[in-house]
Amino acid sequence: MREELRRAGRSGRTAERLAATFEVSIRTIKRDISALQQSGFPIWAQPGPGGGYVVDPSASLPPVNFTESEVVGLAAAAAASRGQPFDRELRVVLTKVLNAMDGAARKRAALLTDRVWIDAADDGRDTRNLRQIERSLSEQRVIALRYRDGHGVESSRRVDPVLLANTGGHWYFVAHCRTVDAIRWFRLDRIEAAHLTNVSASPIPVDSVGQPPSSARPVGDF
Numbered sequence: 376m377r378e379e380l381r382r383a384g385r386s387g388r389t390a391e392r393l394a395a396t397f398e399v400s401i402r403t404i405k406r407d408i409s410a411l412q413q414s415g416f417p418i419w420a421q422p423g424p425g426g427g428y429v430v431d432p433s434a435s436l437p438p439v440n441f442t443e444s445e446v447v448g449l450a451a452a453a454a455a456s457r458g459q460p461f462d463r464e465l466r467v468v469l470t471k472v473l474n475a476m477d478g479a480a481r482k483r484a485a486l487l488t489d490r491v492w493i494d495a496a497d498d499g500r501d502t503r504n505l506r507q508i509e510r511s512l513s514e515q516r517v518i519a520l521r522y523r524d525g526h527g528v529e530s531s532r533r534v535d536p537v538l539l540a541n542t543g544g545h546w547y548f549v550a551h552c553r554t555v556d557a558i559r560w561f562r563l564d565r566i567e568a569a570h571l572t573n574v575s576a577s578p579i580p581v582d583s584v585g586q587p588p589s590s591a592r593p594v595g596d597f
Contacts, residue, residue, distance in 0.1 A: 376407060377416060378467045380430040382474060387427035397463075398503055441472055446484040447491055454493040458502065460539045460546065461509055504569040508548050512536040517574040518550075521567040529567065534559070535576040537584055551579045558584055 379396060380388055388396075393404045408428055412418055417431035449469045456462040473481055511518035520532045534550035537558065541547070546563040558579075 376404075377411065377430065378471050378474075380418060380428055382470055383427075383429075385429065387421050387429035389427035392427070398506055441476060441480070441484075443480070443484045443487045446472060446476075447487050450488045451491055451493060458505075459541075460505060463506075504566050505563065507569040507571045508536070508539070508563075508566075510571055511569075511576070512539065514571075515576045515578070517553075517572045517576050519570040519572060520561060521569075522561055523565045523567055525565075530554075532559075532561075533572070534561075535579050537579045538581060540587070549584055551577065551583070 376393065376397065379393065390401045390404045390408075394401045397404070408418060418428055421427055421429045446469075449465070449472060453462070453465045453469050456465055473484070476484065507518060510516070515536065517533055517535055520534060521529060522532060523529050533553045535553070537549045537551060539546065540549055540560070547560045548563060548566065549558065549560050551557070552559045
């Protein structure tokens with residue numbers, strides 16, 4: 376949200392537009408704005424017709440030295456990762472980098488990105504469940520799932536998040552299921568609904584998942 380408001384500049388963003396961008400309620404936007412303000416981040420409400428939330432320009436990054444090729448690498452990753460976990464955050468990083476570059480470098484990067492094409496057609500998937508799962512993992516909160524297994528049987532679970540894993544051509548949400556008191560791998564495309572609770576998750580170590588697939592590794596291993 377900070378980066379979205381930085382990018383908006385003096386025109387700002389209304390609560391309604393922010394809610395649509397981040398796929399949350401207006402009430403959630405106002406709560407998060409309040410949290411940012413309390414943390415000292417300079418945001419204020421701009422009154423009048425069409426007014427919205429505005430961030431002080433001084434809160435932006437100074438110019439940074441990214442090469443055009445580095446920007447294209449980020450842009451290609453952002454385009455290829457649409458619909459994947461934390462894809463929105465990657466686009467925020469790209470926006471932050473572009474906004475921090477000087478005008479000439481940004482123009483050269485834009486010319487180069489026009490020469491890289493990726494098939495990123497929208498598959499129509501609803502990402503609301505994925506956003507809830509991302510928050511569960513990053514905020515370490517219990518999440519309630521309605522899950523359909525490979526036989527089409529639905530069940531309701533409350534789980535403690537452990538990790539997200541991509542293997543065998545599918546994304547999985549790996550969590551400790553409180554119903555069966557065991558680690559379970561939930562395929563993302565089989566999660567019918569996800570609701571983030573206010574209950575703090577139990578600290579489940581990654582080692583409890585067991586041996587990872589031979590082809591899997593943490594994204595921090597470049």
